[in-house]
Amino acid sequence: MSKSDRNFLRGFSILIATLAILTLLIVGLAWWVYGAQHAYRNPDADKLTGQRLAPVGSSYAGDTGRAAMQAAEAAAAKAAASQVAYGGTTDGKAIYGHLCTSCHNAGVAGAPKLGNQSAWAPRIAQGMDTLIKHAINGYTGPDGNHMPAKGGNPALTDKQVEAAVKWMVSQSK
DSSP, rough: OOHHHHHHHHHHHHHHHHHHHHHHHHHHHHHHHHSOOOOOOOTHHHHHHHHSSOOOOOOHHHHHHHHHHHHHHHHHHHHHHHTOOOOOOOOHHHHHIOOOOHHHTTTTGGGGTTTTTTHHHHHTTOOHHHHHHHHHOEOTTTSSEEEOOGGGTTTSSHHHHHHHHHHHHHHHO
């Protein structure tokens, strides 16, 4: 082996050894930094686990069961009432402002624009009950216009939808 080959191998060996030591130092530093940080734990983890493991159904038997069933129904009704859109308001203008403006101001999907008497006249001629039914259940017209059920917000009550329809009709006569 020539002198230049030995010099190359010595230099290359020193380079490899230096890189190996540097790698070990970086790994050690990363290990130390990772060990110093506390692992994140969701404070609701136990509650969520309990919900996932809870039984799907319940059994009600006798008078105690009947009372438990009535309490569960009352809790469900209370939870459902809290899910009513826009705080349960039946102010048609407020409901229109929250939801209906997105389609009825721009005429999206063939929606008649608010105040456009020529677009609203044939709809009003069908009767208020038909308009309300279409707004609650949804409707696709023969010309391709589309009204999603409850304007696309299932949290609206039928009374809220009715109030919004009546307000829009009053603005479009």
